[in-house]
Amino acid sequence: MDTPKKKSGWSDQELEASVEAYLRMLGLEQSGQTFKKAEENRLLREGPLNKRSASSVEYRMQNISAVMEQMDLPRIVGYVSAKNIGTKMGGRIREILIDRNAETFRRGTxxxxxxxxxxxxxxxxxxxxxxxxxxxxxxxxxxxxxxxxxxxxxxxxxxxxxxxxxxxxxxxxxxxxxxxxxxxxxxxxxxxxxxxxxxxxxxxxxxxxxxxxxxxxxxxxxxxxxxxxxxxxxxxx
Ligand SMILES: [Zn+2]
Ligand SMILES: [Zn+2]
Missing domain, CATH: 1.10.30.50 (DNA Binding (I), subunit A)
Known part of the structure; x- marks a missing residue:
């Protein structure tokens, strides 16, 4: 079984949970449904991100927006990209996005x-x-x-x-x-x-x-x- 490796403090499980929540919210946003960022943030901190503060979860979501933009994919409107993201963290987030089929959000022709x-x-x-x-x-x-x-x-x-x-x-x-x-x-x-x-x-x-x-x-x-x-x-x- 995979054991979480300590890289930049965030475990793979924590990043996977963040990316999954992000893509779920993006899916809601793109289909015109509403969601509350603060509520999603709280749910994450009651579950897989229980070691994290509200602001660090918020910041991680902004990192994911930055990687989405790098991949030429749409981001959640409410999460402005935080671009000063390390190469390693950026790479880890990108790999999880690819695994979770993020490119299906690509729009345009x-x-x-x-x-x-x-x-x-x-x-x-x-x-x-x-x-x-x-x-x-x-x-x-x-x-x-x-x-x-x-x-x-x-x-x-x-x-x-x-x-x-x-x-x-x-x-x-x-x-x-x-x-x-x-x-x-x-x-x-x-x-x-x-x-x-x-x-x-x-x-x-x-x-x-x-x-x-x-x-x-x-x-x-x-x-x-x-x-x-x-x-x-x-x-x-
Ligand atoms: Zn997978
Ligand atoms: Zn099956």
Missing amino acids: KQSSPAAIFRPVELKSSKLNDAPEGILNPSRTSSASTKLARTLRIKNWVLEQSRGVCEGCDQAAPFLRPDGLPYLEVHHVKHLANHGSDEASNAVALCPNCHRRCHHSSDRADFTDSLYTKVKRLKPE
Whole structure:
């Protein structure tokens, strides 16, 4: 099981909870629903962020806004970007955002829009040899945008392989995305935050339930082991 590493004081669990709350609020905002920042902040401090003050939670949300902007993604209007964020913290937040499919919030019709990245492709059987080149050590190579583009290529390829069926529970994706493709999430089996590689041999397409199970369930270690057994292209790292 993953143990939280002390990096910049914030554990992986704390950052993951922050990013998840952020994306949940962003989803509400973008669908025109209301939420109270102060209330969300309080709920986080009653749960996973119980060691943090209201202002440090607020500041972390502003850091996430800064990383969202770096990734050319929309941010929550109420959380102005706090840009003086360390490279390490920025990288950790970006990896969690990628794992939680933050790029599905990308809007507009620029070349980098989801429609372009996830263009419906002819589903053909392909072998691991056809997998796009990934990144063995994502945190040490190239610029943030190059890394992101490569990550998205891997994600796209893994989604194609799944043919719309969750690789965890073998059920069809629960619903379709706005572009008509099946909604599944790509999870890095050894988490990027724990220096897992950004390779097809470390990535699975999961339904939201199975993805949550990997991160939050009591049997997450066993469930992860079952993925290695079940999905042949995966290689334990
Ligand atoms: Zn599933
Ligand atoms: Zn994940």
